[in-house]
Amino acid sequence: MARRAFPSRSRIRYGFDNLMAHGTPVLIGWLSLVCLAIVLPASVALVWADREAPRTASGRVAAVWVSVGRTLRLGGEVGPPLYVLMSVLLALVALLFVSALVSLITTGLNERLMALRLGRSVVLEKRHTVLLGWSDQVFPVLTELVAANANQRRAAVAVLADRDKVEMETEISGHVGGTGNTRVICRSGPTTDPAILARVNPEEARAVLVLPPGGPGGDAQVVKTLLALDAAGRPSGDRVVVAAVRDPRHHLAATLAAGRSGHVLGIDDIVARLLVQTSRQPGLSLVYQELLDFAGDEFYVVPAASLTGRTFGEALGAFATSSVVGLVRADGGHALNPPPGARIGEGDRLVVITEDDDTAVPAGTALPVDEEAIVTARPRTPATERLLLLGWNRRAPLIIEQLEQYVRAGSTLDVVALGGTATAHAVRATAAGPGRLRVGFHSGDITEQRTLARLDVPSYDSVMVIGDESPPVDEDTETDDRTLVTLLHLRAIEEAGGRELSVVTELTDDRNRLLAPVRKGADFIVSGRLISLLMTQISENRHLAGLFDELFTAEGSEIHLKPACDYVLSGRDVTFATVVEAARRRGECAIGYRLRAGASTGPAYGVRVNPDKRGAVRFGAGDCVIVVAEG
Structure with missing residues (x-):
């Protein structure tokens, strides 16, 4: 066999390698x-x-x-x-x-x-905010915290995740941009190790947010992180812990792990409730978007010393540029939209919607109310509804359960999804037993035009499009991608029929909302962003936790969009103080309105939250008043 010849360069390199090995x-x-x-x-x-x-x-x-x-x-x-x-x-x-x-x-x-x-050095900041874990929710949470801290001289947010520190800083810089007065500090390490948690100094923090990671096992990771946080040491001050889990079955375990100072959000429950509420009240998602981010007006808890001894009804008209919606009692209890005759006691505080925590200042003088413009609403008999649910995922059973609490007996819900027998059994199991809602199942691919053509979509009162997790035709297709294709077909149906459909859509990625082929001002529920906003609001004010619990349930008070003609005369200029007074007489808190003429014009799409009560507005057909009310 001929000996293989090696080039001189290879021999020199081989000799050098041997030399280095000595x-x-x-x-x-x-x-x-x-x-x-x-x-x-x-x-x-x-x-x-x-x-x-x-x-x-x-x-x-x-x-x-x-x-x-x-x-x-x-x-x-x-x-x-x-x-x-x-x-x-x-x-x-x-x-x-x-x-x-x-x-x-x-x-x-x-x-x-x-x-x-x-990222192994210890953070020495105090009264800072700590984020534990890494997911796409990091970026909206940081964005909102930066906005909330805009009027603070020095603020800090410490992020701990099992990722490279430089990579985290690069991604945050790319998604969030400038952080203004807020300093973002990244540390690397597992969030389930109490010794590693010490790197972000959680004992001295004013708020700790435990973000739910994506993928299977995310809820277990949240529970373990909460247990590690408890084992890391007692907080030195009034720290609040906010976490979120996806599966309702894990909510109790996470709540026990979070302890008394913790509040755990159930992602699937909240998303399902808001989908149902918005499907029955178009435009509601826009109202929540305005209330939950820090860009405009949001919820604050302010002292009520100047109103001690007066009634809650009187407090509704005491502020010109803030909207009163509830009370936080001196003992820590809260009441959203309490009776107008409820007395404000010593040490009680008001829950208001205002621009900032220092803008809730009583007007000092009586606000102008036009008594002649106030009308008495005629009672309306609730009608049965035909609803359409396109897609099936783990939140679908929760959506059906929530609809049962809202609709009138005799209403129907048609579910369309892939999955054949397995999905059909899941639908029937969810709707089993006597109830006010009759549920039917149709097997089909919601991304195909022929499937939707068989349904007579315009005949439905409301359409809900959710992320279809039933077996897809193409396994490489993302859930949001299938949703966008479905929306394309629904838009074609709208254009062909010349009728605007009432559609509420669930998305997982907020970036896809800009790609959605729907009319301007359409309703979207972006689960990740919604939970991020709620977690940030509670981290900034722990008293809002109970308020949000009530807002997202069928019991108690929640936000409604009701016909403006039920409150004041149409076609007549009235002050918003007049609308507030009309709502007060019905046991409601008016917090804004939506004008039909601006429903397709951004960025507000006709929604005005917390307008100046001294300003005039003229309502017409199709306009709504936004109120906090029961039922």
Whole structure:
């Protein structure tokens, strides 16, 4: 067999690799030989080229030694052999000491820089906000925290996740941008280790948010993180802990792990409730968007000292630029839309909708109310409804349960999804037993036009499109992608029939909302963003937790869009204070309105929350008043 020939370059590299493998002593020896092989000939050339060099051979040899010694930092001393030997020895000792010192300093700096890069140093901030975990919700939460801290001189948010620190900082910079007065600090490590949690100093934090990671096992990760947070140590102040889980079955475990200072949001429950509420009240998602982010007006809890002893009904008209919606009692209890005759006690506080926590200032004078413009609403008999649910996922049973609590007996719901027998059994199991809602199932792919064509979609009072998790035709297609295709077909049906459909859509990624082929001002429930907004609001004010619990249930008070003609005369200029008074007489809190004429014009799409009560507005057909009311 012929011997394989290797090129010279490969042989040299192979020899160099073998040389490096011999260890440090051999490397030092070879390095010394290479240095001498370069420095010695160069020094000889320099001496022989120097016109002022000694003429004798011994003199030139001494000059060469001086040049070599100075180049290699050996001093280059001349004289008796013992003197030269000792000078070289001292020079070598000095060189060894300096080299070792430089090496130690370099190693220490590298270790420190690596520790900083890995995010292992301890955060020393106090009264900061801590985010535990990493998901797409990090970015809307940080965006809202930056907006909430805009009027704070120094604010800090510490993020702990099992990711590279530099990668986290890069992604945050790309998604959030400038953070203004808020400093964002990233630390790396598992959130389920109490020792690692100490890196973000949770004991000194004013709020801790535990973000639900995506994928299977996310709820278990949240529960373990809450347990680790409890094991990490007791908080030094009035810290609030906010977490979220997806599956309702894990809500109780997470609540127990969060402790008394914790509040756990059930993602699937809240999304299902808001989908149902919005399907029956178009435009409601726009109202919640305005109330939950920090860009405009939102909920605050403010002192009510100036109104002590007065009734809640009187407090409704006491503020010109803030809308009163509830009470927080001195003992910590809360009441959303309490009876108008409820007395405000010592130490009670008001729940208001206002621009900021320092803008809730009583007007001082009576607000203008036009008594002649107030009307008495005629009772309306609720009608049966035909509803359409396109898609099936783990939230679908919750949606059906919620609809049971809202609709009139005799209403129908048709479910269309893939999955055949398995999905049909799931639908029937959910709707089993006597109820006010009759549920039917149709097997079909909601992304196909022929499936929707068989349904007579315009005949339905409301259409809900949810992320279809039944077995897809193409497994590589994302849930939101299928939803967008379904919306394309619904838009074609709208254009063909010349009728506007009442559609509410569930999305998982807020970026896809901009791609949705629907009319402007359409209703979207983006689950990740919605939960992010709720978590941020509660982290900024713990008293809002109970308020949100009531808003998203069928019991108690919630937000409604009701015909404006039930409150004031149409076609007549009235102050919003008049609308507030008309709502008060019905046991409701008016917080804004939606004008039909602006329903397709952004960015508000006709929604006006917390208008100045002294300003005038004229309502017409199709306009609505936004109220907090029961039922």
